[in-house]
Amino acid sequence: MIFINSFDNIFELARGKKATVVVAEACSEHIMDTVEKVLEQGLANMVLVGGEATIKKIAENRGLDASKFKVINATTPEEACKIAVDAVNSGKATSLMKGNVDTSIIMSAILNRENGLRIGKKLSHIAAFKPPHYHKLMFVSDCAININPDFDTKIDIIESAVAAVRNLGINQPKVALLAAKEKVDEKMPITQEWAKIVDIHRAGEKMQNCIIDGPLALDNAVSKQSCQIKGIDSPVGGDADILICPNIEAGNILYKSLSFMANAQNGGVVVGAKCPIVLTSRADSTESKLISIALSVLM
Amino acid sequence: MIFINSFDNIFELARGKKATVVVAEACSEHIMDTVEKVLEQGLANMVLVGGEATIKKIAENRGLDASKFKVINATTPEEACKIAVDAVNSGKATSLMKGNVDTSIIMSAILNRENGLRIGKKLSHIAAFKPPHYHKLMFVSDCAININPDFDTKIDIIESAVAAVRNLGINQPKVALLAAKEKVDEKMPITQEWAKIVDIHRAGEKMQNCIIDGPLALDNAVSKQSCQIKGIDSPVGGDADILICPNIEAGNILYKSLSFMANAQNGGVVVGAKCPIVLTSRADSTESKLISIALSVLM
Numbered sequence: 001m002i003f004i005n006s007f008d009n010i011f012e013l014a015r016g017k018k019a020t021v022v023v024a025e026a027c028s029e030h031i032m033d034t035v036e037k038v039l040e041q042g043l044a045n046m047v048l049v050g051g052e053a054t055i056k057k058i059a060e061n062r063g064l065d066a067s068k069f070k071v072i073n074a075t076t077p078e079e080a081c082k083i084a085v086d087a088v089n090s091g092k093a094t095s096l097m098k099g100n101v102d103t104s105i106i107m108s109a110i111l112n113r114e115n116g117l118r119i120g121k122k123l124s125h126i127a128a129f130k131p132p133h134y135h136k137l138m139f140v141s142d143c144a145i146n147i148n149p150d151f152d153t154k155i156d157i158i159e160s161a162v163a164a165v166r167n168l169g170i171n172q173p174k175v176a177l178l179a180a181k182e183k184v185d186e187k188m189p190i191t192q193e194w195a196k197i198v199d200i201h202r203a204g205e206k207m208q209n210c211i212i213d214g215p216l217a218l219d220n221a222v223s224k225q226s227c228q229i230k231g232i233d234s235p236v237g238g239d240a241d242i243l244i245c246p247n248i249e250a251g252n253i254l255y256k257s258l259s260f261m262a263n264a265q266n267g268g269v270v271v272g273a274k275c276p277i278v279l280t281s282r283a284d285s286t287e288s289k290l291i292s293i294a295l296s297v298l299m
Numbered sequence: 300m301i302f303i304n305s306f307d308n309i310f311e312l313a314r315g316k317k318a319t320v321v322v323a324e325a326c327s328e329h330i331m332d333t334v335e336k337v338l339e340q341g342l343a344n345m346v347l348v349g350g351e352a353t354i355k356k357i358a359e360n361r362g363l364d365a366s367k368f369k370v371i372n373a374t375t376p377e378e379a380c381k382i383a384v385d386a387v388n389s390g391k392a393t394s395l396m397k398g399n400v401d402t403s404i405i406m407s408a409i410l411n412r413e414n415g416l417r418i419g420k421k422l423s424h425i426a427a428f429k430p431p432h433y434h435k436l437m438f439v440s441d442c443a444i445n446i447n448p449d450f451d452t453k454i455d456i457i458e459s460a461v462a463a464v465r466n467l468g469i470n471q472p473k474v475a476l477l478a479a480k481e482k483v484d485e486k487m488p489i490t491q492e493w494a495k496i497v498d499i500h501r502a503g504e505k506m507q508n509c510i511i512d513g514p515l516a517l518d519n520a521v522s523k524q525s526c527q528i529k530g531i532d533s534p535v536g537g538d539a540d541i542l543i544c545p546n547i548e549a550g551n552i553l554y555k556s557l558s559f560m561a562n563a564q565n566g567g568v569v570v571g572a573k574c575p576i577v578l579t580s581r582a583d584s585t586e587s588k589l590i591s592i593a594l595s596v597l598m
Contacts, residue, residue: 131560147479147486180446180551187446190548218555219582226559229582249489250549252479256517257553260525261430262560283528 004168004298005136007128007265007291014043014294021278021293022047022093024084024109025077027054028100030282032062034289039068043290044297047072047093049080050100077101081109085117088275095296097278110273117274122146124157125279126164127268128295129258134222139165139173139242140258143251144279145270151193154244155206158197160271161242162210164299175207176221176240177214178250182232184215190246191215210242211235218243218254267291269299303467303597304435306427306564306590310340313593319344320577320592321392323383323408324376326353327399329581331361333588338367342589343596346371346392348379349399376400380408384416387574394595396577409572416572421445423456424578425463426567427594428557433521438464438472438541439557442550443578444569450492453543454505457496459570460541461509463598474506475520475539476513477549481531483514489545490514509541510534517542517553566590568598 004010026035026048032055035046048055052073059066072087074080081101087093096117098106110117125144130137141161146153158175165173177194184191194214201212213236219226224238245251258264267288270277276296280289303309325334325347331354334345347354351372358365371386373379380400386392395416397405409416424443429436440460445452457474464472476493483490493513500511512535518525523537544550557563566587569576575595579588 133560133562144479178548178552180443180547188547218552219559222555222559226582245552246548247546248479248487249477249545250552253477253517253544253549253553254556256521257556258560260518260522261432261557261563263432264560283525 004170007130007137007267010291010294010298011041011043014297015041017297018045019095019297020045020047020093021095021097021296022049022084022087023097023099024049024106025074025080025099025101026050027058029058031099032058032064034280034286034293035069036062036064037286037290038293039064041290043294044095046070047087048099049074049083049087051075077105078109081106082115085109085112085115088117089115093275095276095278095293097293097296098280103279110277117277119272119274121156121160121272122149122153123270123272123277124160125268126161126271127255127266128291129264129266131258131262131264133262136241138222138240138258138264140251140254141242141244142248143245143255144248144268147248149247151196154193154197155200156272158207158212158242158244161244162207164269164271164276165242166209167299168295170241171209173210173241174236174239175210175212175242175244176216176236177212177244178218178221179215179246180217182216182220182230213237214244216240265291267295269296271299303469306429306436306566309590309593309597310342313342313596314340316596317344318394318596319346319392320394320396320595321346321348321383321386322396322398323348323405324373324379324398324400325349326357328357330398331357331363333579333585333592334368335361335363336585336589337592338363340589342593343394345369346386347398348373348382348386350374376404377408380405381414384408384411384414387416388414392574394575394577394592396592396595397579402578409576416574416576418571418573420455420459420571421448421452422569422571422576423452423459424567425460425570426554426565427590428563428565430557430561430563432561435540437521437539437557437563439550439553440541440543441547442544442554443547443567446547448546450495453492453496454499455571457506457511457543460543461506463568463570463575464541465508466598469540470508472509472540473535473538474509474511474541474543475515475535476511476543477517477520478514478545479516481515481519481529512536513543515539564590566594568595570598
């Protein structure tokens with residue numbers, strides 16, 4: 001069983017998997033740039049879907065040997081997405097990566113009820129960080145997809161995050177349900193929802209193979225000292241693996257704060273589908289893109 | 300005019316003001332500990348309200364000279380809060396500090412319609428940070444008081460933050476209205492509210508003496524590079540002084556992330572009343588308490 005406590009060995013572990021990543025619409029310099037780095041580092045085999053002639057031309061111009069990847073021709077972005085999703089469904093690929101295509105187009109292929117990648121859950125985004133001032137990796141969800149998740153979606157988000165993190169060898173992840181305070185407060189509906197979710201978890205009904213506590217403020221989740229001062233005795237306090245955010249604003253702001261203000265290395269994937277999905281953007285650093293791809297291989 | 304770009308000279312500037320801070324209910328070791336440090340550093344004169352005998356006894360046990368502060372006797376926490384508020388109203392003190400008393404009790408004295416400290420605005424909390432990876436101070440509001448501020452309260456929060464920061468010598472603060480993305484999105488109501496607030500600001504109607512832009516994601520507010528990559532041309536982008544949060548969960552999580560994950564020095568005060576109010580908690584570090592008191596003197 002693998003066990004990941006930092007990003008130091010994530011690339012080596014990904015190499016060991018010999019997984020295959022399929023790229024939906026690979027026809028662009030910046031996508032081929034990432035493809036080249038994945039191949040250089042041997043992180044995964046690559047199947048590139050898109051205009052075959054263009055892909056081969058870009059590869060040739062970069063001096064990239066076309067025998068190192070597989071190409072499947074597609075004439076439109078929609079077709080490229082459908083072929084990429086089919087490649088996952090037929091077992092030819094184990095991760096899907098968005099190429100040079102609008103998120104809405106690839107999402108519609110993924111969410112297609114007949115031949116998409118649904119497994120009966122809402123999709124969610126999970127981000128992974130190694131903050132310099134935290135003793136281990138920190139996973140945060142959802143920072144990017146579900147705007148104001150309802151109760152059942154919150155449970156999907158938690159279950160998908162736990163499943164993903166368990167695949168990294170953290171068998172019993174500690175999950176903190178974040179709010180603005182650690183007490184249930186009738187003026188803050190999210191604190192009541194989190195308390196109800198903890199009850200369901202403790203009753204053994206859903207969200208198993210993890211330890212969940214909440215509501216917790218962020219400081220309680222990441223600092224044992226903060227718990228001591230406030231007299232909080234929580235099985236998750238100060239040692240959370242997964243932070244579940246109350247809404248997309250809180251999630252996105254935490255994500256950006258960890259990346260830009262705490263200088264935390266990071267990556268992220270979409271979970272809750274048949275396979276992990278990598279939706280990197282051009283704004284991501286190369287390191288962050290490669291961490292995301294490695295995570296998708298391992299999760 | 301003072302100008303504060305870090306916390307380095309904040310104590311010296313506070314000393315220059317020779318201000319008076321009144322403490323509502325000073326009878327406790329941990330409050331007297333803070334009082335002692337304020338006096339040692341000469342940050343402000345102190346008026347301590349509470350049981351006179353107890354306060355003098357605690358001072359004596361600590362070897363603290365009782366001639367260095369003033370005591371006003373009060374027999375109940377409610378009376379102490381009323382006396383402290385009166386001291387501000389009569390001009391005897393310029394800042395109010397919560398002592399060993401429940402927040403609800405001091406709030407009820409502050410919010411009293413006849414003899415409280417109202418100035419027709421909603422109260423809000425403003426936190427000040429010096430994140431190691433940011434080029435100047437960063438002010439964040441509201442992380443602690445308004446749970447889900449309505450449109451008018453959002454305007455109060457912005458106006459109070461701008462007034463407070465201008466008192467620190469930042470004449471035309473740049474204000475970023477934070478959301479999960481930088482574009483108006485009908486599925487995210489906060490992005491529409493922020494756009495409307497920017498319109499009101501640009502029409503010159505309210506929220507003047509500052510530059511406001513939004514919606515902005517946190518990375519756009521604090522990183523010029525992030526704006527360049529996303530093609531965002533914002534007068535606030537990458538150089539925000541003030542970050543306005545969409546809801547208390549986002550605000551509180553950002554506050555805790557900056558304190559605990561980005562190791563940012565910080566302090567905070569309540570604004571929107573006749574004087575700044577310091578509500579430090581026992582969990583705050585000594586440095587953070589002193590920064591808060593110095594800010595209250597300067598704001």
